[in-house]
Amino acid sequence: SRFRAPSIGPPRPCSFAGILHSPFRLIRFRYPPTPRALPLLLLPSTITGHRRPSPVTITLTNRAHINMAKNKKMSRKSNGKGTNGINGESKKKKRKVEHQQRNVDDNQSKINNKSLSSSSSSLAQLLKKHRGVAANTAAPPIWNDKRSIINSGSSDVRKNIFLTPQDDPKSFEECLQTSFAGFYYDSPESLPSSLHDQFDSSFGGMERGGLFLYDTVQPGKRRLTRTSVTRTLVGDPGSTYKYLGLRLFSHPWVDVDVDGNAMNKDSNGSTLRKLGYSGQTTSALITMGYANTNLTTRSKSMLKKHISPHVSPAGLVGSADFNLTLVNRMESTSIKRDMKKEVAYGMGKISVGWHRDSGLKDFSSIAVYQTLKEPSTSKSTRDSWGVALRAMDGGAGGPLESIPPLLVPLPSGSLYYMLDDFNHNHEHAVIAGSGGIRYSSTHRVAREGQGTWQYIRDKIQKFSSAASDFDWDKGIMTAADLPLKKRRDKLISHVRAQQNLMTEIEFEWLRQWHVQGKKHASLHPYWHRPIGILCDSFCEIERASSKVINLLKILSKNGPGESHVTENLFDVLIETIPERRKLRLAWHERYKDPIFDSIPVDEQPFPCPCLDRQNDFEGQMPENLDELVSQIRQWRSAFVSADKSDEDIATCKKSKKSKKSKKSKSGSLTKKESKQRASNWERLKANLKG
Secondary structure, eight states, X not given: OOXXXXXXXXXXXXXXXXXXXXXXXXXXXXXXXOSSEEEESOOOSSSSXXXXXXXXXXXXXXHHHHHHHHHHHHHXXXXXXXXXXXXXXXXHHHHHHXXXXXXXXXXXXXXXXXXXXXXSSOHHXXXXXXXXXXXXXXXXXXXXXXXXXXXXXXXXXXXXXXXXXXXXXXXXXXXXXXXXXXXXXXXXXXXXHHHHXXXXXXXXXXXXXXXXXXXXXXXXXXXOEEOSXXXXXXXXXXXXXXXXXXXXXXXESSOBOTTSOBOSSOOOSHHHHHHTOOHHHHHHHHHHHHHHHHXXXXXXXXXXXXXXXXXXXXXXXXXXXXXXXXXXXXXXXXXXXXXXXXXXXXXEEEEEEEEOOOXXXXXOOEEEEEEEESOOOOOOGGGSXXXXXXXXXXXXXXXXXXXXXEEEEOOTTOEEEEOGGGGTSEEEEEEOOSSSEEEEEEEEOBOOXXXXXXXXXXXXXXXXXXXXXXXXXXXXXXXXXXXXXXHHHHHHHHHHHHHHHHHHHIIIIIHHHHTTHXXXXXXXXXXXXXXXXXXXXXXXXXXXXXXXXXXXHHHHHHOOTTSOOOHHHHXXXXXXXXXXXXXXXXXXXXXXXXXXXXXXXXXXXXXXXXXXXXXXXXXXXXXXXXXXXXXXXXXXXXXXXXXXXXXXXXXXXXXXXXXHHHHXXXXXXXXXXXXXXXXXXXXXXXXXXX
16 A cells, blocks of 8 residues: 655644555545544555555644644634623633533543543552552551640640540540541431431331341451340341351342342342241331442442542542442440440440451442430430441551541430541541440441352352363363363363362351251351252362362272373372361361350351261262371372382383382372472581581
């Protein structure tokens, strides 16, 4: 193709005319071009070249052309109009300039928002790229306390002082706006009556349905403890929430299909009643779903108003699409007299200790609605329920002593928000009041990665589909279009995925379900079918794993033969089975904790049919996994020796004997263990030389 430019006089910026010839189409150019992208089907790499380039797009945004277009537009507007003198004309021009500048700013904002929204990256990826992660969040700004400092000797008596809106309204408000930006609350009067009715109806239905239970948790891998509040989890179908070593299984707040997925049509609870939920419980769950929609809308409005203008890039804030809520029922100090005191600042009895909500998406917001049943008539701050806040030294730091904590008394029907990154660099606690029962609904955006029924269900289905590519009677991969090395690698990765999936099903799902007792199971009919499927899947995968073990036993005697098995397959089992054995021992110790002797029988752990078996069945892996690993090590050593013997048949006997004896000494060790032993020996020699 060729470009011919006619004579058009002296050259000037961005002025040209011509014709682009191509075998596909004829494209004409005339001056002035518009400031938009002009698609060129073909563009030669040089003026006289004949090589066909790939299609490109050129954007013509020459400044001289843009200015000329603006001048023409302004001159057309001014034609036929009179002037109001020099001052009037100057003001008019000034207004035009300001208007144009506003348009530029608006357009730039639209461009930024479009680039963010149209990007293939998810919101989480954009937040990580531009704003980091929770652990790297900076500490909040320090509030400059201008109050007089009262000293008693060398110690500062302000050490344990906290601020409340009643004691020092001005200082409280200044500190809240400076060091606790992101915390906002709505008074009961500012909320619509329909929202109050929704929560009151839902809380009452859950109470009558008996959904509130105590949790037996394990903070810091220490002895188990019983929570001081009862709670239940409600959310998207199949969602869970894990905290302090315990996985909570949610009740669905919408109708579901046979696979446990949310139904798109308006929910009336018909499918929940078919699952086994009572009428009043179903009504409470569906109502909570509608309340969650209202809180999502309000939270997004708060984000747009208070957070979006102050972050960089503007408008890039975390999610407020709440997918679950943790509903708590807390008794007052007059009912529950064994509450612990808040010792750090002397705020009174504490119902929920200092914490940051875990398991949430970074920069996601939290909305909490609370109501009190039979509240105390006392007007004292010390006798009312409240939320305590304290600033932390960044996303991974401890409390900041330079910022005083706040105690926010909240009346019944209040709604408060912890927006965007507030949960990263702040902790909160619940201070108990002297009267009433507090119900609170904490709406959150939980991580969806590995904590949903849909995730583990799809993972099992994908694994089962891939299992059809392997013949474990022969130890081969049936895909004939792959080279031998690829087939061996596929074999190894499949067995590793098999063992990891067994571990995940057992310890993240089955044991987490059965440790919470039969009462918990009876209250969660949605999960009966998923748990049954997980049990069946575990048994099926265990039978497939037993086939692999039997194959390795046979090959240790006969050598690899025509199979695709190498010593790396032995290594996978030697590395993964001990991890499962370690976790089982930890769970058996958990079952023996004396706390289970002090709780009702129906809240104690009950046996899992596919894990706590009384009789062996065909294909079951042995109970003693330590002995199994020891046997696999012996089989590996024999397999390596047999494999080496086959390779050395054509070599001399002397060479074969020396290599065989050297190999058999370390044949029971995996490759990783052999490297570790070699590196340890090198370190020992270096120390001896030193």
